[in-house]
Amino acid sequence: MMNSVDLTPLYRSSIGFDGLASLLDSALASETTASGYPPYNIEAIEENHYAITLAVAGFAQEQLDIQVEKGVLTVRGEKNAKDERNYLYHGIATRTFERKFNLADYVEVTNAALANGLLTIELVKEIPEAMKPKSIAINQKTSAIEHKAQQKETKAA
Incomplete structure (x- = not known):
């Protein structure tokens, strides 16, 4: 019989699943105490x-x-x-x-x-x-970062 589940690996790579541990614990507890009726x-x-x-x-x-x-x-x-x-x-x-x-x-x-x-x-x-x-459209225009870099190059020239 299992009393608790170690969710440490899940927490290392997931965000916002804090309530999952209590949900699993309550599900495991209710399965062992449930009467099966109805x-x-x-x-x-x-x-x-x-x-x-x-x-x-x-x-x-x-x-x-x-x-x-x-x-x-x-x-x-x-x-x-x-x-x-x-x-x-x-x-x-x-x-x-x-x-x-x-x-x-x-x-x-x-x-x-x-x-x-x-x-x-x-x-x-x-x-x-x-x-x-x-879906996010990919534009052919230069990005803001590239645009600033081009402005710095033209100012330096």
Whole structure:
């Protein structure tokens, strides 16, 4: 079992990934303590479109809560009333739960739907135009440095 990851080599060649260590530590800690309930799928529908589907059989829409705060998607399910039924076998789990998903930068929740006991949350990664790669034209003109050097040469002559 691994308690922590040494990210020293990453820090030597990267800038701005300070939160990565805490993200990895929390992911490793949650994997060891997570109950596995409710089961879920994460699906890449197409480029920059994703879906998280949770199996929430037995939960009504008003018993589910979805929130996004500081890049963390949290899904909660809470059963309020005690079930008064007399089960001979109770195999469908309907206990209170909380699932958290860390979202990358620019990932936004666009929709959530509950159908046939499955809660599907749709996500889209929309990178702002200012953050997208852009081509820089290379001009044939002399650069400012070369221009100053040429001015000094003509003054000296």
